[in-house]
Amino acid sequence: xxxxxxxxxxxxxxxxxxxxxxxxxxxxxxxxxxxxxxxxxxxxxxxxxxxxxxxxxxxxxxxxxxxxxxxxxxxxxxxxxxxxxxxxxxxxxxxxxxxxxxxxxxxxxxxxxxxxxxxxxxxxxxxxxxxxxxxxxxxxxxxxxxxxxxxxxxxxxxxxxxxxxxxxxxxxxxxxxxxxxxxxxxxxxxxxxxxxxxxxxxxxxxxxxxxxxxxxxxxxxxxxxxxxxxxxxxxxxxxxxxxxxxxxxxxxx
Amino acid sequence: xxxxxxxxxxxxxxxxxxxxxxxxxxxxxxxxxxxxxxxxxxxxxxxxxxxxxxxxxxxxxxxxxxxxxxxxxxxxxxxxxxxxxxxxxxxxxxxxxxxxxxxxxxxxxxxxxxxxxxxxxxxxxxxxxxxxxxxxxxxxxxxxxxxxxxxxxxxxxxxxxxxxxxxxxxxxxxxxxxxxxxxxxxxxxxxxxxxxxxxxxxxxxxxxxxxxxxxxxxxxxxxxxxxxxxxxxxxxxxxxxxxxxxxxxxxxx
Numbered sequence: 329x330x331x332x333x334x335x336x337x338x339x340x341x342x343x344x345x346x347x348x349x350x351x352x353x354x355x356x357x358x359x360x361x362x363x364x365x366x367x368x369x370x371x372x373x374x375x376x377x378x379x380x381x382x383x384x385x386x387x388x389x390x391x392x393x394x395x396x397x398x399x400x401x402x403x404x405x406x407x408x409x410x411x412x413x414x415x416x417x418x419x420x421x422x423x424x425x426x427x428x429x430x431x432x433x434x435x436x437x438x439x440x441x442x443x444x445x446x447x448x449x450x451x452x453x454x455x456x457x458x459x460x461x462x463x464x465x466x467x468x469x470x471x472x473x474x475x476x477x478x479x480x481x482x483x484x485x486x487x488x489x490x491x492x493x494x495x496x497x498x499x500x501x502x503x504x505x506x507x508x509x510x511x512x513x514x515x516x517x518x519x520x521x522x523x524x525x526x527x528x529x530x531x532x533x534x535x536x537x538x539x540x541x542x543x544x545x546x547x548x549x550x551x552x553x554x555x556x557x558x559x560x561x562x563x564x565x566x567x568x569x570x571x572x573x574x575x576x577x578x579x580x581x
Numbered sequence: 582x583x584x585x586x587x588x589x590x591x592x593x594x595x596x597x598x599x600x601x602x603x604x605x606x607x608x609x610x611x612x613x614x615x616x617x618x619x620x621x622x623x624x625x626x627x628x629x630x631x632x633x634x635x636x637x638x639x640x641x642x643x644x645x646x647x648x649x650x651x652x653x654x655x656x657x658x659x660x661x662x663x664x665x666x667x668x669x670x671x672x673x674x675x676x677x678x679x680x681x682x683x684x685x686x687x688x689x690x691x692x693x694x695x696x697x698x699x700x701x702x703x704x705x706x707x708x709x710x711x712x713x714x715x716x717x718x719x720x721x722x723x724x725x726x727x728x729x730x731x732x733x734x735x736x737x738x739x740x741x742x743x744x745x746x747x748x749x750x751x752x753x754x755x756x757x758x759x760x761x762x763x764x765x766x767x768x769x770x771x772x773x774x775x776x777x778x779x780x781x782x783x784x785x786x787x788x789x790x791x792x793x794x795x796x797x798x799x800x801x802x803x804x805x806x807x808x809x810x811x812x813x814x815x816x817x818x819x820x821x822x823x824x825x826x827x828x829x830x831x832x833x834x
Contacts, residue, residue: 412708414828418827418828443699446666450692454670455665482734486727527602562685570674572675575722
């Protein structure tokens with residue numbers, strides 16, 4: 329049997345946000361690779377086998393998955409959210425490029441999903457309603473100086489910023505430093521959203537000003553969205569506020 | 582009966598990429614507002630009514646939908662892709678902020694979806710595998726000078742760029758000018774992906790270099806992704822190339 333590889337995004341966490349395409353890819357696969365907590369969300373059959381690994385083992389996991397697919401298995405690599413956003417799709421491509429020629433002949437299918445910033449944005453209103461960017465705050469794979477330069481560039485250009493991987497035990501100071509940099513560029517009244525576990529039972533969405541943004545509010549499961557100077561907050565009696573970035577800016581042509 | 586408003590993203594176009602949450606919101610609604618081609622994708626019951634409008638009527642559509650929900654109806658505003666990305670969620674928020682107090686008391690639920698750049702990225706490999714941004718190339722709602730400044734800033738900072746609304750009959754020259762600006766900042770070998778109708782039967786994904794990027798390749802249904810200087814192309818015998826942005830850049834700390 330010819331092996332094949334699916335790289336699947338299961339969405340932010342609620343089964344209600346997993347696409348039929350992702351479920352079909354999971355049903356068609358026999359060996360599953362992924363970070364344990366993501367694999368735990370799957371409902372598997374007796375003939376389906378799981379190989380869990382730590383979330384800092386992405387390249388090793390990618391190689392294992394490709395080797396298994398090349399041996400003729402139907403393999404599924406599982407990411408939360410979307411596999412193409414700070415997740416396994418890039419690791420698979422890296423492994424293919426550096427690997428044996430047989431890996432380039434494998435049929436590889438990436439299955440997109442709802443990435444965290446979209447789920448958080450939906451819960452908050454429409455903070456990503458105009459130009460925006462997604463930046464990983466992890467300096468495990470790029471120098472911190474590059475992250476600083478990027479934060480200044482995108483905030484100065486007026487883009488809304490979604491921060492992935494904002495904080496972890498091994499990276500405790502980066503988010504606070506990021507807020508300090510952004511306070512040099514943006515109005516301190518700029519809305520900041522801490523979106524944790526959007527769409528899941530333990531969901532927690534908090535909206536504060538950049539002045540009051542406290543890194544301790546975030547953990548590994550949080551996506552932090554920082555508004556642009558245009559981003560607005562609508563207070564609502566008895567309901568959560570709506571945060572949104574208007575579709576238009578400045579003087580129109 | 583108390584009215585309520587769903588703002589739903591149906592994903593890039595294939596029913597296989599629409600979430601169960603979006604389908605549940607559609608099933609619970611009775612009046613549907615949206616751009617005609619998006620409403621055409623829905624399978625509605627006899628008791629469900631549709632109100633189609635042109636795709637440049639977003640604010641008027643938002644007001645109509647809010648008025649209808651405030652009258653006690655279960656209303657659904659439909660976007661393709663994700664409603665929070667250059668779509669109806671921001672228009673609804675704008676209308677609420679400018680509208681009567683009763684609109685602030687309405688229960689409003691945004692339902693996220695797979696936005697076009699994620700679907701295109703999945704088909705191409707993992708071009709959004711590291712820091713990236715989404716920029717609308719439409720100068721209907723912001724000055725062209727702002728768009729130029731943003732393109733220079735994000736390309737200079739090394740972000741991958743997804744362009745929404747790249748071209749239309751009324752905006753024929755903007756995409757060509759954007760490519761010209763990017764050729765001043767990025768290597769001419771940078772991969773450019775023209776992703777049309779990703780996930781649909783008429784899907785068309787083309788990968789060229791920035792030097793060869795021709796605006797005529799794009800239409801209104803195209804999402805254009807321009808790589809960063811790190812973005813790579815893996816050629817594969819008998820298969821489409823994989824385009825990806827590595828997870829790491831530069832010298833690691």
